[in-house]
Amino acid sequence: MSTLPHDLARRRLATGLALGALGAALSPLGAPAAEPFPAKGRTIRIVLGLAAGGASDAQARFVATKLGEVLQTPVIVENRPGASFILATEEVIRAAPDGYTMMYAPSSVVAQNPQTLANVRYDPFKDLTPISLGARGPLVLTVHTSVPARSVRELVDYIRANPGKIGYASFGTGTSSHIYGEAFVRQAGLDAVHVPYKGGADAAKDFLAGRVQFYFDAAPNAIQNTATGKVRMLAVAAPQRSPLLPDVPTMGEQGVNGIDMASWLGFYGPAHMPAPVLDKLNAALAQVLAMPATRDFFRQGAYEAESSSPAALAALTRATYDQWGATIRKLGLTKQ
Template sequence: MPFPPSGFNDVLGRTLAQEFQKTWGQPVVVDNRPGGNTIIGSDIVAKAAPDGHTLLVVALPFSVLPSLFAGKLPFDVVKDFAPVSLCAGSPNMLVANPSVPANSVKELIALAKAQPGKLTYASAGNGTSNHVSAEYFKMVAGIDMLHIPYKGSAPAVTDLIGGQVNILFDNLPNVIQHVKAGKLKPLAVTTVKRSSQAPDVPTMQEAGVADYEVSVWFGLLATAGTPPDVIAKLNAETVRVLNLPEVKARFAALGVDVVASSPDQFTQHLKSEIAKWGKVVREAKIK
């Protein structure tokens, strides 16, 4: 697990581990190895024995690694891993400090154009989903904003609430309670459909940004070379777990949808995301 023991990544990993343990009758250990933009934990799985006993939970930022660290990664995100299944998807939500004089995405864009480079947006660090989501928004909307990176989502949200920064794109589970409490102002969600957890918040497309869509996805990988029959067994069990009513309900309460897939579907999705975010990283000159 290349993430700290918090957030939805951890919820997903521990949910799968608990159910795998019940099915197979042997311990399944969740080993949190955060750090290095998820490179540290990912590298352990890339170099593990290809027997299906060591698995990796990944999310959207995994597809940003090839362009963000071009030529510097100790592994290849496609060649060194064997996709098992997509697992879940969630929108980012564009939220603002209540003091920001914009109550819609159109008003935010107009404000940014009137004050180029003055508005600030927070992120959980370079290459994170909220960072590339904001840079993608800048590109599509034709605006300029100042990036303020943090070491994680929690301090970014804290400073947004405190007014030290103006806006943030963040995974819905990280901000929805602050929105409901009136501490943050929601402007849009980044998926093509509205979230059941925030049904009154428009999508970016409904808000007037026609070409903008970001779904923060989560998936499960094994090590490249894992036998196809083992991958098939892992996929079948993962899909079974994800479709359990109690798992769907638990994820839905966090604003996350179950998105199970075949290994081939996950492979194609990963390649598509690598291409999409590679373009954003290059054009935005993210380093």
Template sequence: MRVRFGPAVAGRRVALALAAAVATLVTAGADQRARAEDFPSRPIRLVVPAAAGGPTYLTARLLADKMERPLGQPVVVEAKGGGGGNVGAETVAKSAPDGYTILMATIGTHAINRTLYRKLTYDSQKDFVPVSQVVQYPLLLVANPKLPAQSVAELITYARAHPGKVLRASGGIGTSMHLSGELFVHQAGLDMPHVPYKGSAPALTDMVGNHVQVMFDALMTALPLVQAGQLKALAVTGTQRSPVIPDVPTVAEAGLPGYSATGWIGIVAPAGTPDAIVRRLNAAVVEALADPELRQKLIEQAAEPIGSSPDEFARFIALETDKWAQAVRSAGITVD
């Protein structure tokens, strides 16, 4: 037996369904606002997509300490290296979009890897929402003291005379250290095999032991070894000399004209994180970076504090992605 409803009854059913849907949306919106107003009510997990002890990790520790005051909750730094930063990035991309798990994004995870890797388990544009750029920094080209080259020009001459013999370390495939080196060997026309590590710390350890001979690394991690006489500095990768080591020339002025490369670090959250929570995190980052003590520590390590808005950081990431896509393609570099 089939029961037919008249137009009035059907209309009431549609109206009730619409009312229920609207009520659900209103409730969801209210719940989201309540979560944002209460945020944070527990510790925040800041994932670093690199090994402990490297420049990204050290910057994260410094920043996390200063973010705790404006947030009123601990910011726990967790190193999750591997895959050129992809392991840590994937972890955050798949986390709940509630602001309690955020990523220390790098030039690798959010600019280089998109073109470098044939297969990624995350989308750097769709799976994250930018919070703020934290710092940008030049890299330092260092060499083992036993390498018979005292300048970039001498390194190029020596490497050309000994193809495949000078080993080039990095903190992982797809990192700024890796791609800065690839750009260097491509422009200079060198055969310097790449040896990737899971972070700067183990790479620098092997550099000191002369298992690898050269490396592009952040000043904050490489400079102490230079000052201790365990490594020698050949050049910085920026367009200008660093005020931290003004006697060290740029790569361009020391033997490879036209070369420049800088790294950067920022914070992103999983896509879908409420705007109010993103703004709360952004305010905490900006306030932390305004702290004179933190700024001085970063500047001493040749890192320039930034503290941008989410929109500014989004535009910056887009520009960097295009820039490094061209560099990766021109160098013919891909990773499966």
């Protein structure tokens, strides 16, 4: 038997070790082995298309803190306000589908914007991955106390007596607060002016100052604004009264129907997220949203923290999209 020269034997040994290491890093199909998710110390971003300081921002930040504890990695909230959540949504869509970028979005982003805004270039069913439901809660019709109305009927009479002089705020064009306001104005045959803002915090400044007179606001903001003594809650825009606002009647109870779809918020990522990453995020969010501390925090604003499977959120997205589509067509609203 021949003996290999010492240098050749050493080179073959080195080559064999390198190939062995490469083989260990490859899956049976020859693809690189997946990096554990999340990688230690790598930051997860929750993008929010609203300015800091509103109810959704507070919810997102609370969840981010708890999610970071569960996943043992930093989780931060990045505010990308403007264009009715379009800027934030497009940023998430462009991100790598690796689980490190997701958004916390109200239902309007996936169910209303694509049907009411001409500059929406995303498809909510093709360009996003549903991860989990986050919360449910009603919008509340509120008025500034300078308006002498203590019911929906009295507000209608007041607006009719002041045509073109009464303004209503919204989180932004095409958002839930805008569509609810537009539906209310059209159904009652009113002449009122829509004033869009970049989020609840910005809208609240002018609303509390009395520069706009009424506002379909998220329940947490409505509660905070009412506590100042400058705002009055007239009705919840939901099928039933909220158990957390039992003294506030629904719009339907006061003779205004069709504005009764409860709002919700959900977590979405870019399209084509890998199943193991999606499952890990979904399980972690379910753990966070079930925590008593999370439930208590959300209930302070008349919202219920609630998780779901990705499939359930996908079905809810489709159902809400279809419901709003019917309402938008009935009202004759066109894309703006």
